[in-house]
Amino acid sequence: MPKIVAIHDLTSEQQQKIKDIAPDYELLVTKAKELTPSIVQDAEIMIGWSRFVQEDVLSADSKLKWIQAWSAGVDKMPLKELEEKGIQLTNASGVHSVPITEHIFAMILAFTRNLHLAIRQQSNSKWDTSGTFTELAGKTIVIVGVGQIGSHTARVAQAFGMRTVGVRHSGKSDPYVEAMYKVDQLDEALAKGDYIVNILPLTDDTRGLFNEARFSAMKDSAFFVNVGRGQTVVTNDMIQALQAGSLAGAGLDVFEEEPLPSDHPLWSMDNVIMTPHMAGDTDRYGERAVDIFLENLQNYVSGKPLSRNVIDYSKSY
The missing domain is CATH 3.40.50.720 (NAD(P)-binding Rossmann-like Domain)
Structure with missing residues (x-):
């Protein structure tokens, strides 16, 4: 069974919405530091990004096809390497x-x-x-x-x-x-x-x-x-x-x-x-980020192109 790995907290309601859209996928919600190489490499979809998963995501054994970044900015991610591996990247633009x-x-x-x-x-x-x-x-x-x-x-x-x-x-x-x-x-x-x-x-x-x-x-x-x-x-x-x-x-x-x-x-x-890099902070952040992911997930499982916030690697945004 293909896997969706989320390294950000999701409410039980949000998890259920993901399962309803993608019933043929296994959903794992955990912390980045708790992920093993085998879990990362076996994931097809990842919600969130961390430097702790980078090596395993870019490994030859990685099955990853799509990353939903939890932020709007993606400049700290290895964009060139992700593009070379053919991994689609979407961000959280609009949340902020x-x-x-x-x-x-x-x-x-x-x-x-x-x-x-x-x-x-x-x-x-x-x-x-x-x-x-x-x-x-x-x-x-x-x-x-x-x-x-x-x-x-x-x-x-x-x-x-x-x-x-x-x-x-x-x-x-x-x-x-x-x-x-x-x-x-x-x-x-x-x-x-x-x-x-x-x-x-x-x-x-x-x-x-x-x-x-x-x-x-x-x-x-x-x-x-x-x-x-x-x-x-x-x-x-x-x-x-x-x-x-x-x-x-x-x-x-x-x-x-x-x-x-x-x-x-x-x-x-x-x-x-x-202010200490807090302009985008809000108690509604997770709600909006998940809504973006759910819309794209609906397209993904239907075999359609991702519709929101797809990163153009040639522009880095």
């Missing part, structure tokens, strides 16, 4: 649209209303009403990397009365983005933004994309929010822009080095808000 969008606006609104400074003053029992206060209405948000998260972010931005500008590789339009640019027009798009939101995946093309030239293209009054990948930003260039006043502030959930060292200069900068 609501929590990451809300996280983005938590940071943007904090800057707009000076909440980041008020919280620091509260810790010091200090009453201080100084600062510049503004509104989102009429401001322009530039979303770099318009996928499902970016589209949802644009929709929420429009509800605040903001103008929405997007950047995506294809340049394809989006119903919630008023002006869409291609990546080779990035600097032109950045120049329009009061708030720049980076949601790009990490690829050879995006690594270090936000460097001195990109920050120079932004308005001095612009705020930069990064919920994509830390390695898409040259951190020292961003710090220099923040210190020089050529960038008003930065809301950062991801970093080149994680966890961020305790002596890093970003910790002490008043115009920086930081």
Whole structure:
């Protein structure tokens, strides 16, 4: 009997849904560290990914045909080797649209209303009403990397009365983005933004994309929010822009080095808000990830192509 191995917790209801769709498969739910080489090599489908299973997945004896990643990002997976073995890969893109969008606006609104400074003053029992206060209405948000998260972010931005500008590789339009640019027009798009939101995946093309030239293209009054990948930003260039006043502030959930060292200069900068790579966290994560898997599983057992979130190995996303 072919096997489905899940290395993330599944509720009894979720397990039953998998069994109902694939009654001819054996389902094993366990922890990655508890898997034996024989179990991994015998699996046809795997839900989740861990470095602990990599060697066995890539072995000559592996029967694996499909991996459902538990995250949207797949840059830490051995993509070249998986492609060579003909293993299909799907990710959890779409799971994060609501929590990451809300996280983005938590940071943007904090800057707009000076909440980041008020919280620091509260810790010091200090009453201080100084600062510049503004509104989102009429401001322009530039979303770099318009996928499902970016589209949802644009929709929420429009509800605040903001103008929405997007950047995506294809340049394809989006119903919630008023002006869409291609990546080779990035600097032109950045120049329009009061708030720049980076949601790009990490690829050879995006690594270090936000460097001195990109920050120079932004308005001095612009705020930069990064919920994509830390390695898409040259951190020292961003710090220099923040210190020089050529960038008003930065809301950062991801970093080149994680966890961020305790002596890093970003910790002490008043115009920086930081969270520890938690923008996508939500108590509804597993529910949404399993829904994606179930839809693909229905196609898989029917002999149809996987329909959602199939990774294009040539693009690394």
